[in-house]
Amino acid sequence: MARLYLSPPDLGHREAELIAEAIASNWITTLGPQNDAFERELASVTGVEHGVALASGTAALHLALVVLGIGRGDEVACASFTFAASANAIVYTGATPFFVDADSATWTIDVELLDRALAGRREAGARVRAVLAVDLYGQCCDYGALQDVCDRHGVVLIQDAAESLGSTYCGAPAGGQGALAAFSFNGNKIITTSGGGMLVSANPDWVEHARKLATQAREPVAHYEHVEIGFNYRMSNVLAALGRAQLESLPERVATRRRIRDRYAELLDVPGIDFMAEALYGTTNAWLTCVVVDPDEFGADRETIRLALEAEDIESRPLWKPMHLQPVFAGYEAFGGDVSGGLFERGLALPSGTAMTDEDQDRVVAGMLASRRS
């Protein structure tokens, strides 16, 4: 039987068609009609007017911070429960991150704790410039409350929407909640460009500045003139073609991931397995189905389940190890940590790819149930 992956790419003939179009047009570097169209089409899906296609979601986060002028001497609040890329981007700028724990209901940044953390850092004399809030496994943060706190403390809200394309917050597509938002089209995401990302914002100046910075900060003159430090961060026109094809089926992809999650919930309606709850304020794209295991009630702990699945050639993965527990970020301040620490210890992400069949899913469920102590 073939190995079952967590979230592999799901490609069709449309991808091949548009890539062939890109090649036939001879636009194969980081500028071209596919790039322009991908930016326009993503804007129409997310309702965020301006966007620049980039080499990765990490590049998008980095440029979001750079265009805000964040750097050495500044601090940025960051969700602790996230992938390291969120925190890495802060460190790239020379700024200092501090970490804030997750809310136990939504798993996204705890807004009350953030409020106290921002007050605490200000009292300590820190220059806090922004909050990097992360939409987790498809679930949007509580943006209404988050924006209030950011406004009160005079800091900019940056949305790490790497995992939430196709989700909604209060009826609006994910990506328009932060002053700037970063999407990822990494190979395991709901749509992929193999590797890639997009920085979006309602503010055209920020996006145009990011576009310039991403193109080695070249000044608009015939020769190569530079007045600021740039990056080579643009997306290839060939990969933008892949993204356009994938984006066309985003609604079906979201529906499939949600159906997979709901079917897991039906089949695993057993003591000791809890599913990530969907916040009342939005809908999630259910990027990865996540469960939390109570070993006493279920009869096996998270790691026993993971290893049992691995023995059946099924990939599953512990939830994000929070940043405050990562050796590389040990020197940075953290507020709270028990919620994300507990989710890391007991949480598991299950295979959730859009191409998986009911039979594949039955294999996962059977493997999980068989891992219990008899």
Ligand SMILES: Cc1ncc(COP(=O)(O)O)c(C=O)c1O
């Ligand atoms: C929450 C989060 N932020 C940032 C990233 C970075 O995106 P990329 O891999 O496209 O650089 C990812 C995924 O990889 C992610 O899950």
